[in-house]
Amino acid sequence: MNIKRTDLDALNATLNLHIEKADYIEPVEKQLANYRKTAVIPGFRKGHVPAGLVNKKYRTPLVIEAINKIIQQQLNDYIAAEKLDLLGNPLPQKQDDINWEGDDFNFEFELGIAPKFEVDLKANKEIIAYTIKADDKTINDQIDRIRLQYGKIIGKKEVAAGDQVTGVFRNDDAGINADATFNLDKLEGESNLKTFVGSKPGDKLELKTKDLFADAHDLMTFLKIEHDLAHDLNVTVTFELSEVNTREKATLNQELFDKLFGAGVISSEEGLREKLREDASRQFAQQTDQKLLTDVTEALINNTNFELPAAFLKRWIMTAGEQELNEEEAATEFERSEKGLRYQLIESKIMRDHEELQLKFEELQAYSRNQIRVQMAQFGHNEATDEEVDNIVARVLSNQEEVKRMSEQLQNEKMLDFFKNNANLETKEVTYEEFIKEAYDA
Numbered sequence: 001m002n003i004k005r006t007d008l009d010a011l012n013a014t015l016n017l018h019i020e021k022a023d024y025i026e027p028v029e030k031q032l033a034n035y036r037k038t039a040v041i042p043g044f045r046k047g048h049v050p051a052g053l054v055n056k057k058y059r060t061p062l063v064i065e066a067i068n069k070i071i072q073q074q075l076n077d078y079i080a081a082e083k084l085d086l087l088g089n090p091l092p093q094k095q096d097d098i099n100w101e102g103d104d105f106n107f108e109f110e111l112g113i114a115p116k117f118e119v120d121l122k123a124n125k126e127i128i129a130y131t132i133k134a135d136d137k138t139i140n141d142q143i144d145r146i147r148l149q150y151g152k153i154i155g156k157k158e159v160a161a162g163d164q165v166t167g168v169f170r171n172d173d174a175g176i177n178a179d180a181t182f183n184l185d186k187l188e189g190e191s192n193l194k195t196f197v198g199s200k201p202g203d204k205l206e207l208k209t210k211d212l213f214a215d216a217h218d219l220m221t222f223l224k225i226e227h228d229l230a231h232d233l234n235v236t237v238t239f240e241l242s243e244v245n246t247r248e249k250a251t252l253n254q255e256l257f258d259k260l261f262g263a264g265v266i267s268s269e270e271g272l273r274e275k276l277r278e279d280a281s282r283q284f285a286q287q288t289d290q291k292l293l294t295d296v297t298e299a300l301i302n303n304t305n306f307e308l309p310a311a312f313l314k315r316w317i318m319t320a321g322e323q324e325l326n327e328e329e330a331a332t333e334f335e336r337s338e339k340g341l342r343y344q345l346i347e348s349k350i351m352r353d354h355e356e357l358q359l360k361f362e363e364l365q366a367y368s369r370n371q372i373r374v375q376m377a378q379f380g381h382n383e384a385t386d387e388e389v390d391n392i393v394a395r396v397l398s399n400q401e402e403v404k405r406m407s408e409q410l411q412n413e414k415m416l417d418f419f420k421n422n423a424n425l426e427t428k429e430v431t432y433e434e435f436i437k438e439a440y441d442a
Contacts, residue, residue: 001019001020002018003015003018003074003078004018005082010113010116011112011113011308011309011312012110012112012113012312013110013111013113014093014108014110014111015075015078015090015111016106016107017071017075017107017108017109018104019071019105019106021104023070024063024067024070027062028059028063028066031058031062032051032059032062035058039054039058064100067105085113085114086111086112086113086114087114087312087341088112088313088316088320089316090109090110090111091109091111091112091312092110093109095107110315111312112309112313113309115306115307115345116306117304117306119304119353121300121419121422121423121424122424124299124300124424125299126424126425127292127295127424127426128295128425129292129420129425129426129427130291130292130427130435131284131288131428132281132284132429132430132435133429134276134280134284134432138432139276146250147249148247148249150250151247151248151249151250152250153246154245156246157200158198158200159196159199159241159244160246161184161193161197162183162184163183163184163244163245163246164181164245164247165181165196165244165245166180166243166244167180167243168180168242169223169238169239170237170239171236171237171238173235174233176223176224178224180223182218184196186218187212187214188211188212188213192207192211192212201241201244202240202241202242203240204238204239204241205239206236206238207236208234208237209223209233209235210234216230217230223237252269257272261275288435289416291439292416292420292425293416300346301342301346304342306345308342314327314330350418354418356414357418359410359411364406364407365393367406368396368406369389372389372392373389376389
């Protein structure tokens with residue numbers, strides 16, 4: 001057995017495997033001997049089938065099987081020994097004229113080699129790390145929403161400003177037929193509001209989708225259309241009004257506080273405001289963290305320059321999936337997945353360079369333990385013993401899907417903390433409305 005590597009360039013190489021008869025003949029002869037004893041062929045007694053007949057019938061498939069095992073084992077051993085960092089798997093070059101009756105064989109494989117590069121987190125221009133403050137307006141708006149949500153619904157016969165309407169949006173040409181319920185304060189502009197005010201159940205209102213709602217995402221929600229379509233949709237729809245309601249706001253009293261947070265947890269409006277600020281801060285932190293992770297990822301992809309063995313990867317993609325792709329399909333798939341591949345390589349490089357980012361089983365156990373305690377607390381079970389929690393952790397970590405899910409969550413958190421401490425960031429405190437406008441160009 002002989003393996004020879006030829007480096008074509010920094011990203012592409014070939015491996016030539018020369019397999020001699022001595023490499024595979026022993027397991028083949030052993031299996032043939034077994035077949036001679038057990039083969040059942042018409043005209044011959046069991047165990048008395050001529051060796052030549054057994055060889056003719058079984059030798060070639062046994063040789064192919066033995067050689068395939070040798071190839072796989074030798075490739076794995078060579079890649080490990082040489083510490084090759086590959087993209088995809090070794091790609092065999094097609095051979096249509098293999099003479100399996102011969103003694104020696106040559107096989108050639110293409111290799112796609114991962115690029116060498118450095119990651120400089122400080123090289124990127126400053127990335128904004130947002131902090132959202134729960135200002136008085138945000139808390140007041142949330143209290144108003146709570147009072148409306150828990151308030152008494154009163155049916156009406158005619159629409160007035162501030163009411164909630166229910167009906168069906170329709171436009172046959174655009175394929176729109178959507179039930180919707182929304183408050184009129186979601187509408188954009190006085191003209192849209194005037195169209196609704198004074199109407200009654202059964203009326204059909206004609207509306208333009210462009211600038212219908214103050215938030216274009218509401219158009220997506222209420223008309224049940226795709227996100228990309230919602231921003232540019234400019235058609236006329238009818239809205240057949242079926243129901244008009246208004247809400248009488250709930251009173252801020254102990255009954256409402258207990259409904260919201262459990263008996264006795266909150267006992268005053270000031271306590272409610274403080275609780276809402278705490279909850280808002282946690283929710284805002286999740287949004288700003290996700291935005292920061294997205295922005296850092298994008299910056300790293302755009303500013304960490306390296307070449308990929310693109311031609312090799314496209315050829316590999318053609319046969320890597322369950323269904324074989326043609327060249328055009330493989331090129332499309334490569335283009336779709338290239339950014340993700342680049343970030344995987346960048347993230348792997350960062351993790352190799354910073355040992356503290358690599359997950360340890362003890363960290364996963366501690367993370368799982370904390371997650372379980374949080375979940376138990378949400379259901380009012382705050383007195384769980386360490387033994388109870390550890391038993392649940394053991395069950396959870398015996399499930400490979402759960403291990404994968406939590407490992408990804410913990411890895412993301414570690415990467416996020418690393419970026420917060422090492423990336424070129426500019427902190428900026430904003431209100432929630434300012435965050436939405438700046439971060440998402442809303």
